[in-house]
Amino acid sequence: MSALYVVFEVDGRLAAFDAADVQSVIEIEDIYPVPQSPAWVAGLTAMRSQSLTVIDCRLALELPAAETPGERAPVVKVDGHQYAIMVDAVDDVLEARSDVLPVPGGFGAGWKRIGKGMIETERGPVLLVDIDALIAGPCAKAA
């Protein structure tokens, strides 16, 4: 297996996006909040003169907000909209050493909705995140 994954840390756990889905990793400077928007939408930010929607990964997982948000954020594009995903820390780009595997014992509540499966890497097992589900936020759970 030679597929590449962008591995990041959320709430002490490792998770990953398919590297093909990640356009870049940026350092978020200023976040402009969007009043009345769902909690997991942290706001808007500008990247190279484009505006991105910033998604707080912790809040999307219904975890408590981070005390010090990570500085770097992967940028993904879904349905023509660009999102910066706020995570605790961007770890590395790693090669998968296995196919996407089901997790023995399940993911647990918040993670279940966004988890596609597990991959083995040199850093150990990593949860593969379904970007669409992450961006849809906890509301989509009901649907």
Place this chain on the structure above:
Amino acid sequence: MDDLLADFVAESREMLEAIGGEIVAWEAEPGDRARLDAIFRFVHTVKGNCGFFDFPRLEKLSHAAEGALAEVRAERRTPDSRLVNAVLAIIDRITLMVDAIEAGEELPEGGDDFLIAALEPDTSDTGETVAMQAATTQARSTGGNNAAPRTIRLPVELLDRVMSGVSDMVLARNDLARRLREAGAEPTLDGPFERLNGILNDVREAVTKMRMQRIEMLYNALPRLVRDLSAELGKQVMIDLDGGDVELDREMIEMMRDPMTHIIRNAIDHGIESPADRLQSGKREIGLLSISARQSGNRITITVSDDGAGLDCAKIGQKAVAAGLLSDTELAAMPDDQVFELIFEPGLSTAEEVSSVSGRGVGMDVVRANIERVGGSITVTSNKGEGTQFHLQIPLTLSIISALTVSAGGQRFAIPQSYVEEIVHGGARAIEFSQVGETRLMTFRERRTPCISLAHALGLGANEVGQKQKLVLLRLGPSQLFAVAVDTIHDQEDLVVKPLAPAVMQTGIYAGTTLLDDGHPVLMLDVPTLAQRNGLNAEARTRATVPNANGNKSEADKTRKVMTFTGFDGRRKAIGMELVVRIDQVAAEAVDRSESGDKVVVGDTIYTLLGLEPGCKLGETVRLLRLSDSQSELSYAVAELEESVDLVEAIKPTPEEPGLEGVVLHGGQPLRVIDGFALFARHACQPVQLDRPSCRIPGDDDWASRMLQPLIQAAGYRIAGEDEEGADIVIAMDSHAETAASDAAACIRLYSDPDEAARKGDGVYRYDRTGLVDALRRARQEKVA
């Protein structure tokens, strides 16, 4: 017409290019059926298209070639080399003619009969065919140097990609400009950056134009829609489309399609009466639905008007009361035009019976919402028994929106300029604040307007509305106003608006996002939703305005609204606003000046024209005020139109000047107020409907109905019915010339032979287009005079 012609040329070119190879292959192997079919299709299409245009020679040629090829296809003839040569010669000639059409030149003269004769199986002289071919080839090489296609077809997605690329470039440019500013003066960079700037602006303008389409695209489907609907409803409706060359954004055309369809459905279903009812009320059986488009600045005005029964004020009022939109007393206090606006409220449908065509109460409110969504507005005017007019105002393009940037609760937001009515400082003396329950009200210009704090509405702060803030007055409908209190007002700028991510769109209060020049993302507010979320729904808005109209009546009596203008005598004048129904602009030719009184033609109607001074010079166009006393209409020409003002000062009567009510001081200058009563007392008369003159053409003649009819209609005539008596003009073909009816005012004879036409001198050769059009115009002028 020019567009159609360009399409014809482009299509013929494309096909010629495509069959270029086929022709050569067919020449090598005349028995090849597939090749033969391709060439047959080509000449057939050309023939069909020619019938559409006025290219009889082209039609004749392609018809002859089609005939010969059909013989071959039916295997009644074998394709020998002579036939192949003759067909190829004809195709060459077609190419030549298409070139000439495109260049706008006369078609190359002569030789067609010769080419057609060469197709005949019994032509034996092959030598001539070869000579003929040589001649056409030569002609082709001299005229064929502009054969490169002028247009290419592109997928729309590609255009969109280019457009969004350019938008991004604009944003990147702004970003770069900001960084350059921050870095301080850098002469080596400033020069190239300025150049880049200029180029980018040019490209942006060009790309914007690329996305523009003529509103004809919207119009094209309408005649069919009207035809189908009127047939379904048993009505007769004629559609008149004007201003098809107005251009607007392709996307905007798509956005307007549904609202327009809906308005037209309503007009035909509810507006225009059945033929019997129309006859009874003294109208023509056929209803007229006219749609016109005009561009003014960066906005387009589309007017849809019908000559039907008009809106029924009483019925709308009853429905509104029944639907609980307002109370009887409120209705009684409401002026008619405000009642008409109620049709845009949810839950109103005025049709007695709900038909399949225009549903049940869902409708005009959705139309208004859709139009406002794209930054437009819609209003309605109506005269009972005379018809209804819908006026739609829409911006030219969706992607660039002129907006006001404001700050509230420490954040910046953009408000589409189209909603902004006025900006006032909270500290201004003319403003009073009050609070009723939780609702904040502000009184400005004797109008009590609900006021919301933007910061509070967005959950960023307390519901503070006070003197430190700036108030942006936003207009939702023609009579619905509300104020938004913000901390700071920054600027008005043109913003490239991008869609928001779905999670943000869900909130409903934002319409998009954009980056400002300084690189900050800014949210564009969705004004109607914002108002709705804050309880400013239809009910509240109506309630807020009606007591006002009532309570301040005595004060309103003191002021008079007048329209000020400069007359052709160079004096500043004013006329009561209540008389002015609309402002027209006509070409100077539409004005007919004479001793007995000036007239002007606006649309299809002749009005008495006032306001001109003897011997005064007119510009290319003349601005007119259409005045109405509700019975009759007059037109008043003005040299320069000013504004509408409220007169507070008393008018000083001037009995020595008849026609003047008096003089009033306005802005330190005397303003002469025209006496509307005297004006109508002297000049009132019904405008004359300009009947289209009728023209009878030979009914049993295919050529006449196919070729002549469109030409005559284009010249402003209608075609008289078979058994209609007393047509204004009769067209007689030479074969029937003697039977021409004598009851007509005028008769035009057509001859199929130019020589005969010249010899007899009393008619026109039937393909002499200019001659024919001239003759028609002369006859029409005689009638009008």
